Amino acid sequence: MGSIRFEGVGKVFGNARTGFKALDDVSLAIGEKEFVAIVGPSGCGKTTCLRMVAGFEGVSAGKVLVNDRPVVRPGADRAVVFQQFALFPWKTVRQNIEFGLRNKRIGKDQRDHLVAGSLKLMSLESHGDAYPHQLSGGMQQRVAIARAYVLDPDVLLMDEPFGALDAQTRVVMQEELVRLARVNPRTVLFITHAVEEAVYLADRVAIMSRRPGTIKEIIDVKTVRLAERWDGHERIEDVMDLESFVHLRTRIWKSLREEKAEIGH
Amino acid sequence: MRGRKAVVGLCAVGGIIILWFALTSWFGIIPAGRFPTPAQFWVALKQIELRGYAGSTLVDHALHSLRLIVISFLVAVGTGIPLGLLMGWNRRAEALINPVFMLIRPIPPLAWIPLAILWLGLGDAAKVMVIWFAAFVPSVINAHAGVRNIDKSVIEAARMLGTPPLRMAGEVIVPASLPMIFTGLRLSLQASWTTLVAAELVGALVGVGFVLNMAQQDIYPAMILVGMLTVGVLGWATTFVLGLVERRVLSWSLQGRG
Ligand SMILES: Nc1ncnc2c1ncn2[C@@H]1O[C@H](COP(=O)(O)OP(=O)(O)OP(=O)(O)O)[C@@H](O)[C@H]1O
Numbered sequence: 001m002g003s004i005r006f007e008g009v010g011k012v013f014g015n016a017r018t019g020f021k022a023l024d025d026v027s028l029a030i031g032e033k034e035f036v037a038i039v040g041p042s043g044c045g046k047t048t049c050l051r052m053v054a055g056f057e058g059v060s061a062g063k064v065l066v067n068d069r070p071v072v073r074p075g076a077d078r079a080v081v082f083q084q085f086a087l088f089p090w091k092t093v094r095q096n097i098e099f100g101l102r103n104k105r106i107g108k109d110q111r112d113h114l115v116a117g118s119l120k121l122m123s124l125e126s127h128g129d130a131y132p133h134q135l136s137g138g139m140q141q142r143v144a145i146a147r148a149y150v151l152d153p154d155v156l157l158m159d160e161p162f163g164a165l166d167a168q169t170r171v172v173m174q175e176e177l178v179r180l181a182r183v184n185p186r187t188v189l190f191i192t193h194a195v196e197e198a199v200y201l202a203d204r205v206a207i208m209s210r211r212p213g214t215i216k217e218i219i220d221v222k223t224v225r226l227a228e229r230w231d232g233h234e235r236i237e238d239v240m241d242l243e244s245f246v247h248l249r250t251r252i253w254k255s256l257r258e259e260k261a262e263i264g265h
Numbered sequence: 266m267r268g269r270k271a272v273v274g275l276c277a278v279g280g281i282i283i284l285w286f287a288l289t290s291w292f293g294i295i296p297a298g299r300f301p302t303p304a305q306f307w308v309a310l311k312q313i314e315l316r317g318y319a320g321s322t323l324v325d326h327a328l329h330s331l332r333l334i335v336i337s338f339l340v341a342v343g344t345g346i347p348l349g350l351l352m353g354w355n356r357r358a359e360a361l362i363n364p365v366f367m368l369i370r371p372i373p374p375l376a377w378i379p380l381a382i383l384w385l386g387l388g389d390a391a392k393v394m395v396i397w398f399a400a401f402v403p404s405v406i407n408a409h410a411g412v413r414n415i416d417k418s419v420i421e422a423a424r425m426l427g428t429p430p431l432r433m434a435g436e437v438i439v440p441a442s443l444p445m446i447f448t449g450l451r452l453s454l455q456a457s458w459t460t461l462v463a464a465e466l467v468g469a470l471v472g473v474g475f476v477l478n479m480a481q482q483d484i485y486p487a488m489i490l491v492g493m494l495t496v497g498v499l500g501w502a503t504t505f506v507l508g509l510v511e512r513r514v515l516s517w518s519l520q521g522r523g
């Protein structure tokens with residue numbers, strides 16, 4: 001469970017005459033338990049792609065399929081982690097994480113068990129009764145990830161989830177996400193501006209072109225990662241020093257640079 | 266910090282009382298016929314409390330007004346907040362109600378008094394109706410704006426978590442709008458007091474507004490001051506209680522932290 005397919009997806013915002021084309025013929029297939037990152041210039045339509053999978057936005061052309069079925073509306077099988085966390089400020093950390101489980105009508109005992117487990121997994125045990133505003137940005141994002149993960153969703157959708165965090169917290173969160181993905185692998189669609197983050201986290205990196213956005217190139221990272229044993233390194237900076245990592249990063253970087261250079265014409 | 270604020274506040278009140286003594290009793294700058302001296306005020310206060318004035322003692326007048334305020338305020342916010350929430354959440358309801366609301370809104374609440382008296386007579390029901398109109402408006406506007414200003418991603422998060430409609434309303438929309446709703450409640454309470462006194466000036470046999478009216482007819486400045494200060498104290502007390510409720514209910518919010 002957990003495949004995502006974009007089939008010739010187009011998106012026009014506004015009406016047919018004055019509207020403008022944000023996406024054109026986007027095709028991308030993400031397999032079960034695969035981690036795919038999308039990078040691309042600002043405004044190319046990355047968020048729009050993710051929102052279509054989440055069910056917040058309809059398609060203007062083509063199809064978006066999750067588990068081979070077209071997406072109709074938002075649902076807990078596709079959990080979203082937002083850039084600005086989007087926690088419920090009036091609920092405690094525990095209540096935030098528990099909320100989706102209550103909607104799924106899971107019993108109290110089971111809920112307590114699941115929430116306790118995910119608090120532990122995200123190192124939030126001592127903050128269960130805190131309100132979001134009492135937590136740092138990094139902790140708030142951990143709550144948001146826990147809230148998504150605890151639902152045991154088929155796919156996880158993350159839109160620049162670490163974009164609002166400072167550099168150090170970001171690195172900690174990236175390592176944590178890798179650890180989480182090992183304990184509990186999921187299909188993940190991950191959007192980022194940071195090329196290094198994409199290469200470090202993803203199995204494949206999809207590069208989008210400038211408006212109207214389309215998938216320009218897909219880079220396989222997983223094969224290199226396995227071949228070069230990146231997982232043997234605990235720390236992110238050690239991986240980032242590897243020649244194979246630098247090589248991939250530079251390749252994606254160049255591809256993105258071409259996109260930016262085209263603005264001049 | 267809070268202690269210091271209280272001290273500053275007490276000093277200000279003390280200063281005004283001293284100024285009052287100075288301007289009236291000590292130097293006679295303001296003639297006694299225009300504004301009462303503290304001694305005259307004290308006599309009037311003792312008179313209304315011990316022997317009664319305008320038919321009742323001060324406590325009875327005050328309790329009557331307070332009861333009217335509480336009833337009208339609850340009716341007003343009990344109808345205004347749901348209406349505002351509905352308008353904020355449902356486009357169709359907004360399109361339907363907003364034009365009517367915009368038309369009725371500029372009518373001053375006091376302009377309803379003649380109609381209220383015609384419909385409901387001189388009793389309390391007419392006053393409740395007039396206060397209801399006054400207090401209703403800020404509640405509607407702020408609840409409406411509260412829903413409108415909810416962070417879109419919070420709503421999307423709730424939808425993504427599969428929240429059913431009733432729980433969406435009760436656990437997401439309402440709590441998310443609460444800070445704005447409380448702003449509306451404070452304005453509604455203010456409007457209630459303003460209107461109450463005016464409504465009691467017109468047709469009443471008991472209440473603080475009636476005391477003011479009688480005192481004016483008797484040309485009794487000290488009693489006018491008693492009535493005015495009673496309104497001030499009661500208004501302050503109800504605002505204080507509302508503030509306590511707000512601090513409790515909004516304990517989760519940044520604003521509620523102080
Ligand atoms: N609801 C909307 N109505 C109209 N235009 C929109 C809407 N949402 C997005 N757009 C436009 O569609 C284009 C793609 O937006 P999108 O947010 O998907 O880009 P993005 O790749 O996520 O950008 P960024 O990297 O800056 O987050 C942008 O030009 C944006 O202005």
Ligand SMILES: [Mg+2]
Pocket residue numbers: 046047048159
């Ligand atoms: Mg975006």
